[in-house]
Amino acid sequence: MKACIIGAGAAGITAAKALAERDVDFDWFEKGSALGGMWRYENDSGTSSAYRSLQIDTSSRSLAFPDFPIPSRWPAYLRHSQVLEYLESYAKHFGVAERLQPTTEVTAARRSPDGGWTVSFDGGSDRHYDAVIVANGHLSAPRQPEIPGHFSGEQLHSHHYRTPEPYTGRRVVVVGMGNSACDIAVDLARVASQVHLAVRRSAWILPKYLLGRPTDHWNGLLVRRLKLPTRVARNVIKLAVRLAVGDQENFGVPKPAHRIDQAHGTVGQELLPYVAYGWIEVTPAIARLDGDEVVLTDGSRRTADAIVWATGYEPSFPFLPDDVVASADHGARLYRRIVHPDAPGLFFSGLVQPVGPTVPLVEVQGRWIGDVLSGRLPLPGRAEMDHEIDAHRRWVAATFVRSERHRLEVDFREHTGTLREDMTAVGS
Numbered sequence: 001m002k003a004c005i006i007g008a009g010a011a012g013i014t015a016a017k018a019l020a021e022r023d024v025d026f027d028w029f030e031k032g033s034a035l036g037g038m039w040r041y042e043n044d045s046g047t048s049s050a051y052r053s054l055q056i057d058t059s060s061r062s063l064a065f066p067d068f069p070i071p072s073r074w075p076a077y078l079r080h081s082q083v084l085e086y087l088e089s090y091a092k093h094f095g096v097a098e099r100l101q102p103t104t105e106v107t108a109a110r111r112s113p114d115g116g117w118t119v120s121f122d123g124g125s126d127r128h129y130d131a132v133i134v135a136n137g138h139l140s141a142p143r144q145p146e147i148p149g150h151f152s153g154e155q156l157h158s159h160h161y162r163t164p165e166p167y168t169g170r171r172v173v174v175v176g177m178g179n180s181a182c183d184i185a186v187d188l189a190r191v192a193s194q195v196h197l198a199v200r201r202s203a204w205i206l207p208k209y210l211l212g213r214p215t216d217h218w219n220g221l222l223v224r225r226l227k228l229p230t231r232v233a234r235n236v237i238k239l240a241v242r243l244a245v246g247d248q249e250n251f252g253v254p255k256p257a258h259r260i261d262q263a264h265g266t267v268g269q270e271l272l273p274y275v276a277y278g279w280i281e282v283t284p285a286i287a288r289l290d291g292d293e294v295v296l297t298d299g300s301r302r303t304a305d306a307i308v309w310a311t312g313y314e315p316s317f318p319f320l321p322d323d324v325v326a327s328a329d330h331g332a333r334l335y336r337r338i339v340h341p342d343a344p345g346l347f348f349s350g351l352v353q354p355v356g357p358t359v360p361l362v363e364v365q366g367r368w369i370g371d372v373l374s375g376r377l378p379l380p381g382r383a384e385m386d387h388e389i390d391a392h393r394r395w396v397a398a399t400f401v402r403s404e405r406h407r408l409e410v411d412f413r414e415h416t417g418t419l420r421e422d423m424t425a426v427g428s
Contacts, residue, residue: 003373004119004129006106009037011350011362012135013087016096018370031105037137039084047140049159053187054080057179057267058357059214065363076214106319117345131345131373138351141316144309149289158184158310164191170305173294177203181310182271189279196302200285202254204265205272206241223413230355230411231261251276258401312405332407335385338365356412368419371428
């Protein structure tokens with residue numbers, strides 16, 4: 001058994017560690033010059049969407065791997081450079097950093113006629129593997145809506161945003177209501193003459209700190225210690241935020257039409273006061289573009305010098321055959337959100353949008369993949385895989401508002417719990 005790992009972000013690193021611990025032979029490739037993925041600012045792979053002021057919205061205690069604590073002297077919310085340092089230290093500590101083959105781009109991975117996978121590289125060479133683990137991330141191919149009209153100013157996707165200084169004294173429209181949109185709006189508001197935050201659907205705004213502690217600490221207390229369902233815990237947090245901070249509509253951010261457990265909340269300490277001060281104006285969505293103005297869905301107009309589209313990303317696997325990607329529905333039709341049922345030997349790690357932290361989640365996924373490839377954990381038959389996939393899709397449809405963002409949704413506790421149960425059942 002020999003596997004190929006594609007990508008060296010958190011998912012690739014944890015997959016490499018898990019395979020090494022189980023004596024599964026592997027090659028590990030990264031098209032950039034070093035590991036780190038999205039957390040390597042200005043990554044020469046072109047895949048990082050990190051901006052200079054980025055701080056992770058998960059507290060360090062929730063972020064940490066179970067067998068590798070984050071230094072206690074570090075802050076509760078890490079900068080991108082600290083997350084990168086943590087991942088580098090983790091890979092070095094567990095002896096897998098030297099296994100990485102950087103500056104090596106996988107250009108194709110296809111099923112071999114005699115079984116297994118043939119992987120091609122940018123240098124023109126091919127290698128054969130029994131399995132391929134796709135860990136290239138899903139936050140690097142920008143999704144941007146098609147808006148009618150013409151805009152005479154500057155436009156860019158948030159993937160390409162780095163610093164606010166180029167927008168000093170300018171009028172900027174930021175489109176979106178996720179964490180990146182709100183972070184960038186606040187970043188710009190410090191230098192721009194005016195920032196408009198154009199939103200199609202509002203979001204629940206959660207502070208990073210609640211009663212002096214990181215907000216996700218309270219959520220962990222409710223979920224892990226009191227055993228409350230995630231839906232109930234999130235609504236308790238919403239009530240606590242309302243009591244401590246007040247209703248967000250009093251600051252100028254519309255109350256969402258959906259429940260807090262039906263979509264991702266937006267985590268940020270500074271958005272509400274910046275909106276209240278008038279530095280950021282929350283507006284309806286853009287209906288069309290008209291020269292130096294954007295026309296909103298309510299018919300009003302805003303003059304702008306630049307538009308930042310913080311409108312999300314599409315999963316992208318340019319090295320996989322189109323039919324393989326299509327049958328997996330870009331990740332929505334995977335057994336346990338990992339295994340491609342139509343392509344034996346193809347695994348995805350980190351292709352999820354979790355309610356909860358991503359970094360420790362991919363560590364569990366890595367161990368699960370390692371158990372499968374080492375022969376400890378047998379996969380079920382196709383009928384059972386299809387049943388599990390369909391059940392998960394029904395859960396997503398019943399639980400979350402309908403949007404592309406929630407196509408890859410999982411609940412951290414339930415997802416990792418299921419994977420652990422699988423491994424425990426075989427004595428792993």
